[in-house]
């Protein structure tokens with residue numbers, strides 16, 4: 664099978680899973696955006712994905728994302744930054760990312776705003792929520808009780824547009840329970856800002872549970888591109 668055929672097959676299966684999950688949840692398929700997570704895969708795969716109709720791609724490492732964005736600037740893709748964000752890289756990320764899913768602390772707001780302003784852009788922002796109430800892992804995301812304050816910080820920036828929330832289901836947790844909690848936090852954010860309607864949740868292993876709980880954006884990598892080889 665050619666790489667193009669492999670990607671086409673992975674996409675077809677994933678799109679079918681999304682359609683089935685939307686049907687089961689009584690939702691329309693066009694309520695859910697598929698963000699294809701291309702981290703660790705070459706720009707040539709993104710070109711093939713674009714030919715196969717993909718318009719939203721997700722990356723999690725700044726240097727890799729910046730290089731691919733530069734190489735593929737002509738394709739008109741929407742770039743989603745989904746990885747942990749270092750404060751000193753935030754301004755640079757805001758120069759190319761259309762959506763930043765991983766805003767988890769107030770200290771990111773000033774550099775993101777600065778980077779966006781410098782490039783004359785507005786950047787869509789999601790607040791990453793830590794759903795691991797038992798703190799089993801290192802923290803990534805704001806605690807649910809910190810999210811409203813963080814939302815206010817983002818709302819005060821003219822360069823950032825608060826769009827909603829994002830989370831990863833904690834390892835070992837029931838994703839259905841985790842995503843239901845995320846939906847509650849999303850409602851709180853929407854109460855502060857009615858336009859903040861996006862819920863980014865669900866990956867290759869749990870997109871069905873995420874869609875059942877109201878996800879508007881699923882971030883799918885390995886089910887489409889295959890296993891990532893790290894450390895290369």
Ligand SMILES: *Cc1c(COP(=O)(O)O)cnc(C)c1O
Pocket residue numbers: 700702723745746831865866867868882883884885886
């Ligand atoms: C890598 C990554 C994904 C994609 O994970 P898969 O299991 O390969 O689908 C989704 N979200 C985030 C935040 C990631 O880092």
